[in-house]
Amino acid sequence: MKHLLTALLAAAPLPALAFPVTVQSCNREVTFDAPPQAAVSNDVNLTEMMLALGLSDHMIGYTGISGWRTLDETLREGVAELPELSPRYPSREVLIGAGADFYFAGWNYGLRVGGEVTPETLEPYGIKVYELTESCIHIMDKPKISMEDMYNDLLNLGRIFGVEDRATALVEGYRAELAAYLETLPPLDNPPRVFVYDSGEDAPFTAGRYAMPTAIIEAAGGVNIMDDLEKSWAEIGWETVIERNPEVIIIVNYGDVTADQKIAFLEGNPAFANIPAVMNDRYVVLEYVEATPGPRNIAAIRKVAEALRAE
Template sequence: MRLLFALPALLLATPALAEPFPVTVRSCDRDVTFEAAPQRAVSNDVNLTEMMLALGLTDHMVGVTGISGWNKIEQALAAGIELPELAPQYPSREVLLGADADFYFAGWNYGMRVGGDVTPETLGQFGIAVYELTESCIHIMDKPKASLEDLDVDLRNLSKIFGVPERGEALVEGYEAELAAFEAGREAVGEPVRAFVYDSGEDRVFTAGRYGMPTALIEAAGGVNIADDVAANWVEIGWEAVIERAPEVIVIVNYGNVTAEQKRDFMMTNPAFADIPAVRNDRFVTLEYVEATPGPRNIAAIKRLAEAFAAR
């Protein structure tokens, strides 16, 4: 299949300036050096792909992976730029070698698994360089809790890898200015709103911990993630902890075969959740997967969360 993505007009109009090579960037706990810009890049997952497209790197890409198999694609992405989807879920080494890829942008549990067949080490043997999503580095090393700086680091590093550092700077500065203007224009927030991220699950629940991007988004919007003390980016926990911590707002991540409305109905009709303030007051807010994970839509997600938190 082929997937269609929108490329921001700002980047289409931005001329590329030559960046001297070699260039070295930090990828999790590795220094990675590039003698030239990759020419046959592959990105995994919709949010990582949107970073590549926001930087105007389509001409350097041969395809994407890991989107349709998880039901993460949105119609709003459809525009005019076509890229083949090489694998609907995580790609194998054979898929990447078959595409003659020279670069793979992925993350731990975003296209790679610790100890799996597709890692920086296994791909490096075949001349495929890997850059790892900063948020995901917690799977292999210690790092600070999630922040918007994780996104900034990735945009700057990717733009350096492809010899267009000015594009990364322009995007980061634009996002920072947009967020600053939003914060200056909104009313002061009182006590942080207790928020719970409902990704998926019924017997147990998959949620975002202190190293997941939703924690940073919630805090920027004037809230606190009730799973802030859980040392993981995305993790499965028991419902007992959710009930005990009494979230005031539930943030539903919309993707997969179970819709956001079905997730809300599950919580609203389950007697075990009846005393949770968010359920009792029917306070839910939905983020698309591509908004809740690191990527160009994070600022829009903060604005939506802030609006939901303000509706006390």
């Protein structure tokens, strides 16, 4: 994948798609008369989508990273010339003051239902919004999450910025890489039961059927024990986790509580002692940027697939 990204980013600009173009963004159609020239992305995963498509020259900054989690070296290098306009969710004034003409965000990824920054509140200022597909469940019905949601965002960004050929090549590369890898894996007799532990001690915050880890787990050959939770990310009770008896636990690593601390909490609580994943020390750690929609989902599937097949 690194070789593919390097080749794409180093390639000469591809011919621009004829404008205007219209893309579907959640329950809206958004028309662009020309590629945005002053784009802002929110959060690490959305920013990496922009960088994977070689769109930094169209960006004036990013938001919502340092206030939540540390930039790793890969992303730090990619945004080296860009300012962070806000450490967490930006205000409307921040985006307007920066001269933004495009905001790539999502519901609970820089947008809040009924909040100050939404597609409707930014429209009068000439700032068009494209919403992360995974996040659309917060405002509309949508199918269960799949890898197609992430691919859809890359392809739509390609159309918006006039680099559709580049986006298509990137997505086809991801598909081919993933298919070739999965063909090398030994089959599983039964899909292992997997629990996603994001955070929380009194009650765990986890991934439901509309959150990206469900797609990652299924692609790797497992099943999310909260597959029937009709939400993306949500808080549940520990009783449900104990009852559903996961064989593997995915730890999402970010924020002030480390993955090691989360594992120590699980192993130190007698109530979890008989959960197979805890008994057999079967954990897989995904960084936040791997567990949310973006280019690193491919590596995340590899990690989970290996964990599901480990003795």
